[in-house]
Amino acid sequence: MRYNLSIGDQKYEVEVGEIVGDAVTVQVNGAPYEVVIENHEELGLSVPSPQPVTIPPPAAVARPKPSPAYSAPAPAFTSASGDGVVLAPIPGRILDVKVQVGEAVKAGQTLATMEAMKMENNIVSNIDGTVQEIRVQKNSEVATGDVIMVVG
Numbered sequence: 001m002r003y004n005l006s007i008g009d010q011k012y013e014v015e016v017g018e019i020v021g022d023a024v025t026v027q028v029n030g031a032p033y034e035v036v037i038e039n040h041e042e043l044g045l046s047v048p049s050p051q052p053v054t055i056p057p058p059a060a061v062a063r064p065k066p067s068p069a070y071s072a073p074a075p076a077f078t079s080a081s082g083d084g085v086v087l088a089p090i091p092g093r094i095l096d097v098k099v100q101v102g103e104a105v106k107a108g109q110t111l112a113t114m115e116a117m118k119m120e121n122n123i124v125s126n127i128d129g130t131v132q133e134i135r136v137q138k139n140s141e142v143a144t145g146d147v148i149m150v151v152g
Helices: none
Strands: 002-007 010-020 023-028 031-036 061-065 074-077 085-087 092-097 110-116 119-124 129-134 147-151
Touching (some): 110 147
Parallel strands (some): 074 119
Antiparallel strands (some): 002 010, 010 023, 023 031, 061 074, 092 110, 110 119
16 A cells, blocks of 8 residues: 655655564655554454565665564665765654764765664765765754765
8 A cells, every 4th residue: 555645844655565463564765664563453453473574675775784573674774866965864863973074984884873763774875985064963853855964
């Protein structure tokens, strides 16, 4: 089932997949998430017993870290533009900034960690370079497309 949603000025395309056990695969603007339906019993959902689910990541998502309950983990995000501008892929809260201005970084290196949809996501560099600007700090709220930092 596909939905086009708006939260404030932000637009989201959400696709909800098949429910397996108490979990469902959800894609938000093309990024996959494994969502646990905590109240599935009271909703009367007839679901088979839970089995591990693996979601193949899209091209812009790097190797995710494992989730304790399922094999479908939180993705790592990188800017698809290739220009060194690191953008927030979805709305969330910055949990940690792992680099400093002037620090040399490699493509694929984690620059920051953000919480979105109750999942931790690594924000990674898409190029080798030096951190030029950091526009967020720990506990900053970001919207989709906000500039997190610039690597040049």
